[in-house]
Amino acid sequence: MSLNSSVRSAKNSKKLDSVPYPISLSSVPSYPAIKEPFDTLPNFINRDNRSELTKRSLTHWFKPPYPRQPQPKLSQGIDSSYGTSHCHPNILSLIGNTPLVKLRNIVPNPNVTVYAKMESHNPAGSVKDRPALNMILQARQRKILNPQTTLIEPTSGNTGVGLALVASVLGYPLELVMPENATSERSKIMKAFGAKVTLTPATHEMEGAIDYAHEKVNRLSNQYVMLNQFANPDNYLAHYLSTAPEIWYQSHNSITHFVSAMGTTGTIMGVSKFFNKHQLDVEIIGVSPTEGSSIPGIRRWPKAYLPKIFNETAVDKTCDVSIMQATTMARRLALEEGIFCGTSAGGAAHIAIEIASKIESGVIVFIVCDRGDRYLSTDLFTY
Numbered sequence: 373m374s375l376n377s378s379v380r381s382a383k384n385s386k387k388l389d390s391v392p393y394p395i396s397l398s399s400v401p402s403y404p405a406i407k408e409p410f411d412t413l414p415n416f417i418n419r420d421n422r423s424e425l426t427k428r429s430l431t432h433w434f435k436p437p438y439p440r441q442p443q444p445k446l447s448q449g450i451d452s453s454y455g456t457s458h459c460h461p462n463i464l465s466l467i468g469n470t471p472l473v474k475l476r477n478i479v480p481n482p483n484v485t486v487y488a489k490m491e492s493h494n495p496a497g498s499v500k501d502r503p504a505l506n507m508i509l510q511a512r513q514r515k516i517l518n519p520q521t522t523l524i525e526p527t528s529g530n531t532g533v534g535l536a537l538v539a540s541v542l543g544y545p546l547e548l549v550m551p552e553n554a555t556s557e558r559s560k561i562m563k564a565f566g567a568k569v570t571l572t573p574a575t576h577e578m579e580g581a582i583d584y585a586h587e588k589v590n591r592l593s594n595q596y597v598m599l600n601q602f603a604n605p606d607n608y609l610a611h612y613l614s615t616a617p618e619i620w621y622q623s624h625n626s627i628t629h630f631v632s633a634m635g636t637t638g639t640i641m642g643v644s645k646f647f648n649k650h651q652l653d654v655e656i657i658g659v660s661p662t663e664g665s666s667i668p669g670i671r672r673w674p675k676a677y678l679p680k681i682f683n684e685t686a687v688d689k690t691c692d693v694s695i696m697q698a699t700t701m702a703r704r705l706a707l708e709e710g711i712f713c714g715t716s717a718g719g720a721a722h723i724a725i726e727i728a729s730k731i732e733s734g735v736i737v738f739i740v741c742d743r744g745d746r747y748l749s750t751d752l753f754t755y
């Protein structure tokens with residue numbers, strides 16, 4: 373660790389009080405400012421929705437909730453604390469603004485605060501809703517998409533579910549390719565949103581799904597468009613634009629350590645880029661499975677398949693977690709903290725707790741990537 377945590381915290385508290393939120397796209401280095409992402413809506417979005425959507429710029433999607441309006445007292449016993457969440461123009465505007473939840477029972481060091489960033493609260497249930505929305509909006513803005521093209525994406529699950537949600541609202545045909553050992557809950561959810569699901573042999577792992585999708589796009593390039601979450605900057609920019617500033621403000625500028633399990637590495641790259649850009653001294657810790665451990669959603673990538681968006685220097689430290697450690701911690705989170713999450717979140721929490729026991733003081737935020745009910749067909753909660 374480069375700095376004592378309390379020094380780091382004090383140093384950071386002087387900075388970034390004035391970073392605007394939401395971050396405008398024009399503040400992202402070499403990224404074109406986007407004024408109107410809804411200029412070419414598919415036809416079947418009806419006129420009312422269209423006029424509602426066209427009013428809004430991209431930053432709308434990642435805005436924090438509107439300030440609460442004062443509400444009149446209705447009658448005795450019913451006060452204005454009812455109905456504090458507001459009406460949304462559509463389900464997509466519920467993406468982002470997930471809460472931070474403080475762990476109460478499993479943190480071994482009283483001088484360290486550990487927060488869970490509840491990405492499981494996104495409407496399709498995972499951290500991948502953010503890049504799914506951003507990648508589709510940006511592709512549409514660049515006129516890569518039209519209602520005749522089919523989106524195709526290799527995904528171990530959560531990105532597919534997020535894309536299926538967004539594609540269903542915006543009206544794009546979608547084919548998702550994943551290894552046949554991905555949990556059945558995910559493919560059922562994707563199909564419920566109207567996506568086509570293609571399964572590749574489990575023995576070929578995620579690489580097999582990636583190869584299949586690339587081959588199809590190369591062969592039928594006029595019919596298929598791949599967003600390619602592994603190489604698409606709009607994946608990590610979603611986190612740069614939303615996840616990272618949310619964490620910064622929600623932790624009251626106090627975060628000293630950020631822990632995230634790594635799949636496409638979009639989450640960790642985007643969050644790291646934000647802290648780096650604003651010169652905030654936050655230690656960035658990536659979590660990957662130990663050799664031989666299979667943890668859904670994250671990988672120990674062979675060099676040839678390392679995601680193109682990954683930049684080794686953006687991560688201060690990588691920690692390995694075994695499937696046993698990740699499973700045990702996911703169960704403890706449910707039993708002791710009431711947080712029902714998936715295995716990769718258990719892995720990130722395991723590392724967060726390990727760090728908490730080693731440092732003098734600090735504020736650690738880890739990502740809860742998805743919900744536990746996505747794993748009910750596995751052994752995760754069978755005990």
Ligand SMILES: Cc1ncc(COP(=O)(O)O)c(C=O)c1O
Nearest residue numbers: 530635636637638639669716741
């Ligand atoms: C369950 C789960 N955990 C962690 C991750 C990692 O997120 P990222 O792709 O941003 O690295 C994913 C990604 O799909 C996931 O599905």
